[in-house]
Amino acid sequence: MTPAHLHPQAHAHSPRLATSADAAAAAMRAHGLRLSAARRLVLEAIYTAEGPVKADEIAGGLDGRLPRSDLASVYRNLETLERLGLVRHVHLGHGPGRYERVGPRRDYLVCERCQSIASLPCEQLEAARRAIVQVTGFSVRFDHFPLTGLCPGCSGSSEVDRASR
Amino acid sequence: MTPAHLHPQAHAHSPRLATSADAAAAAMRAHGLRLSAARRLVLEAIYTAEGPVKADEIAGGLDGRLPRSDLASVYRNLETLERLGLVRHVHLGHGPGRYERVGPRRDYLVCERCQSIASLPCEQLEAARRAIVQVTGFSVRFDHFPLTGLCPGCSGSSEVDRASR
């Protein structure tokens, strides 16, 4: 039903996708799965987006950057790709999950006052994780649920400001 | 704003509730709100339960320990009580939120392999929070979304065990 727009210059325009598509194709074959157009599209979306994206954003075609697709299939494919280790999902607060490619992991910090989001490579919080394993015995990660709190700006503000919301 | 807090048993049947009910009544009056039966019931559930409880568990009457009530009203009252600072909610993973009384805060650690849950007073992870504010400038808390990772048992297990699920 929507075959035509998928194949054009994937190589010229999406270098990173080309690579991931290869990796994906390999993973697919290794598991006896098919690399369908819809599947390729989800991968393309994950690699086109700057950060973690919502399923409905993928289905919506990322603001016209990609063709739209069926939401249920998007979810099914995200699950498949997660199982294959090509994609993972994170939470940046309440609301829908966000999906991103598996790669260098980042931790996300969400300000509960101004909602600003910061992120940084996981390694930078290694000391904090060590402090936690030392006290609790748990080897924790900060990269699935968000770290919430006050951003530098909001934690520095006055009591009056803080009371205003 | 949060006056009468932790008095030991004042009355025979619901010692902790009696106190919280007083605090609640005060907070209600201070905001021109009414302390209705349904509202009292939600508070009673929060103080009866051992840990954080789901809205539908409250509506269900905590396994017969309390009368059942309407789920929508439970949600409305939880929201009200949260606004008044008597209740707060946490997440212990995917799935429904859990509600607990405001009081000494605890952080929750969830094992992503065996699903076991541990908790400890927030203060015990102060060093970790300091490490994070030092690197990021964010003053984070670990008590709203769970800390996930591997519990002592699961992180110590062999590759073979780990591969089995």
Added chain:
DNA sequence: TTCGATGCAAATAGTTTGCATTCTA
């Protein structure tokens, strides 16, 4: 020419909202 994957619709889980009725202050 299979059977895995799709697309649509319907189901499910968690939570919120509209509204006529009830009950607290």
Added chain:
DNA sequence: TAGAATGCAAACTATTTGCATCGAA
């Protein structure tokens, strides 16, 4: 007795599932 709160139903958001059809290998 005014209007806050209830209870029921319906809406809503996020996600999953059933199923007939389609298409990649």
